[in-house]
Amino acid sequence: MNRPAVLLLTTALALSLSGCAGASESAPESATCPGGKIRMGILPYEDPDKLEPAYQHLAQALSAQLDCPVEVNITEDYAAEVLAMESDKLEIAQFGSLGFVFANQRAGAIPLVSFGDAEGNPTTxxxxxxxxxxxxxxxxxxxxxxxxxxxxxxxxxxxxxxxxxxxxxxxxxxxxxxxxxxxxxxxxxxxxxxxxxxxxxxxxxxxxxxxxxxxxxxxxxxxxxxxxPNDPITVRENLPAEFREAVREALLNLAPEDVKRVSAFLDIHPPGPLIPVSVDTYQPMFDLARIMGLTEKDL
The missing domain is CATH 3.40.190.10 (Periplasmic binding protein-like II)
Structure with a gap:
């Protein structure tokens, strides 16, 4: 089975984002709005035409919390999303559980939240x-x-x-x-x-x-x-701690109504709030990668 190496994508970074949607205007740069906007990466786990409006809804709610435009970027594939964060093309991103392992190791992705059920419990x-x-x-x-x-x-x-x-x-x-x-x-x-x-x-x-x-x-x-464990939403490690904490709090303050369209793709009914997660939440995925001898090249 051919497993394309993520390193092969470095010469085609322009192709790493298959779609850019959301606010195209920038706000004044601030501690919670570095560069005047926040770029959010989404892995293509479903038809992008279906994912885009669901994540637009979430992004608009997050934008209001942070007073900063949030731009939704549905990446070409799993490897492209890791590469985009590593290359400082994304401030925040949702990764698959295993993709997060490599995003953490290669791009310094820090898990902030995942998707909870109506009682605020973790979902799988x-x-x-x-x-x-x-x-x-x-x-x-x-x-x-x-x-x-x-x-x-x-x-x-x-x-x-x-x-x-x-x-x-x-x-x-x-x-x-x-x-x-x-x-x-x-x-x-x-x-x-x-x-x-x-x-x-x-x-x-x-x-x-x-x-x-x-x-x-x-x-x-x-x-x-x-x-x-369901997908984590992460933030880039090399961003200021004040920004990372602001994003965490903003995500945790989103109402279930703000995330319900995304939750539907993740088989969460009825939807709940986003809940805090840590690297430890995904330890079974780190163990799987180790046992299987997987590296970022397997993306």
Whole structure:
């Protein structure tokens, strides 16, 4: 399986941001508004055309809290988001759980908050592998000799965890696993019958089921991961401590109404407030990267 190295992207930094939306005007520079605006990176875990309005809503609420325009940047891929923060192109960013490991190690990303439930408790999701109902594949081991659609390189549920499961089962080299380009694309490959199996995490499953694009009665799940902590929103380490703390407080002060459209993509119903997290919250992902020998090149 080809895993494009993040270092190859350094000559194409201009391509690291696939979309820029939000406030284009700048405010006077201040402690809470360095450079006159805040650039917020979002990983492309869903169709960007669907993500953009949801994050615009969150960004507008955050902008009001900080009295500073917040610009939403949906990055090209997971590696591009890490590179953009490392290159000081983003002040804050939401990373996937595993992507955060490399963002922390490479770009100094500091986790501030994640998405809570209605009671303010931490939320999680799961990775999964699905097959058609009439498939002879009944267990993970049965995937040997078959094709599997993954999401994107560096994805927690769409790459690292299913590949870790295949490795533990001793069949990683017996499965033809290819990246489809994202979670929705992997699911579509299964629906269209172009692969024997596909990774579909619980978030994508919920969104697609609600939209009527995935009929669960025609498919079944043959593998489920352990719970994965939901994505952290992070801030760049080399920014002033006063700014980092202001962003943390602003995010924690957002109402559930401000984040509910994003929470819907993360399978959180009903939505709750953003809650504080730390590096320790994501220690299982650091452990996974170590055990699997993963580095930023695997993005």
């Amino acid at each position: 999701y799961t990775g999964g592998i699905w097959v058609p109902n009439d498939s002879p594949i009944r267990t993970l081991e049965d995937l040997a000799g078959h094709t599997l659609a993954l999401g994107s390189p560096g994805s927690t549920s769409g790459d690292a965890l299913p590949m870790s499961a295949l490795t533990e089962a001793g069949i990683a080299d017996k499965v033809t696993a290819d990246y489809a380009g994202g979670h929705p694309e992997a699911m579509l490959a299964l629906i269209n019958g172009s692969v024997d199996a596909a990774q579909i995490n619980s978030q994508t499953l919920e969104t697609a089921t609600a939209a009527g694009t995935f009929d669960r009665s025609k498919f079944r799940q043959v593998w489920t991961s352990k719970d994965i």
